[in-house]
Amino acid sequence: MSFTVAIDGPAASGKGTIARAVAARFGFAHLDTGLLYRAVGARTLLGEEPEVAARALRAEDLDNEDLRTPEVAQAASRVAAIPEVRAALVDFQRSFAMRAGGAVLDGRDIGTVICPEADVKLFVTASAEVRARRRHAELVGKGHDVTPGQVLADIRERDARDAGRADAPMVAAEDAMHLDTSTLDIDAAVEAACAEVARHR
Ligand SMILES: Nc1ncnc2c1ncn2[C@@H]1O[C@H](COP(=O)(O)OP(=O)(O)OP(=O)(O)O)[C@@H](O)[C@H]1O
Numbered sequence: 001m002s003f004t005v006a007i008d009g010p011a012a013s014g015k016g017t018i019a020r021a022v023a024a025r026f027g028f029a030h031l032d033t034g035l036l037y038r039a040v041g042a043r044t045l046l047g048e049e050p051e052v053a054a055r056a057l058r059a060e061d062l063d064n065e066d067l068r069t070p071e072v073a074q075a076a077s078r079v080a081a082i083p084e085v086r087a088a089l090v091d092f093q094r095s096f097a098m099r100a101g102g103a104v105l106d107g108r109d110i111g112t113v114i115c116p117e118a119d120v121k122l123f124v125t126a127s128a129e130v131r132a133r134r135r136h137a138e139l140v141g142k143g144h145d146v147t148p149g150q151v152l153a154d155i156r157e158r159d160a161r162d163a164g165r166a167d168a169p170m171v172a173a174e175d176a177m178h179l180d181t182s183t184l185d186i187d188a189a190v191e192a193a194c195a196e197v198a199r200h201r
């Protein structure tokens with residue numbers, strides 16, 4: 001039987017960290033849907049048309065650490081505003097969500113568009129400053145040469161584009177539980193999310 005957990009939220013809010021932990025705790029499969037848009041965005045940086053890249057996407061394209069750069073994140077956010085790109089990625093996400101044994105998907109439109117009937121919906125937030133601090137530390141740890149100011153600007157630009165687009169904008173589902181992680185460490189955030197999942201199991 002399927003059981004779907006939808007986790008949405010803005011850039012670097014911690015939704016991926018929570019999604020991975022929830023999946024591990026409950027034995028669910030996990031899909032980071034941002035990787036789909038990042039993989040399409042990365043291909044456009046090489047000159048491919050976004051719609052063509054989205055239709056040609058394969059699961060193995062997601063398994064690439066090079067997708068986690070700020071340049072690819074911006075390209076992902078730009079292609080994510082194109083309705084044909086989003087449409088080409090819907091079936092893959094919905095099939096993943098329906099797999100037996102349970103699934104956790106994190107992104108921007110999971111609880112609203114991809115899985116409006118999800119069993120559990122979370123909308124994970126944190127202040128832009130806190131998110132930028134965490135993402136800056138992560139990028140520096142991976143050897144990227146970025147300033148805190150650049151990371152904050154990137155996050156604000158992506159948030160504005162993701163929330164402002166006409167098709168599947170980033171917005172909390174009406175029935176989502178809001179989880180602000182600004183003052184929570186990872187363990188506390190994960191425990192709050194797991195408690196919500198357990199409540200619906
Ligand atoms: N509650 C927390 N306390 C401290 N650091 C955190 C917390 N949650 C996540 N982090 C760290 O913040 C960074 C961003 O987290 P994560 O990648 O989970 O965010 P995300 O919302 O999935 O990002 P993206 O939108 O880019 O996919 C990571 O380095 C992660 O380890």
Ligand SMILES: Nc1ccn([C@@H]2O[C@H](COP(=O)(O)O)[C@@H](O)[C@H]2O)c(=O)n1
Nearest residue numbers: 033034037076077080107108109158162
């Ligand atoms: N369901 C989703 C997931 C992601 N996006 C877009 O992709 C960009 C990168 O996503 P990350 O989660 O890896 O930060 C993001 O800024 C969105 O534009 C989306 O539209 N829908």
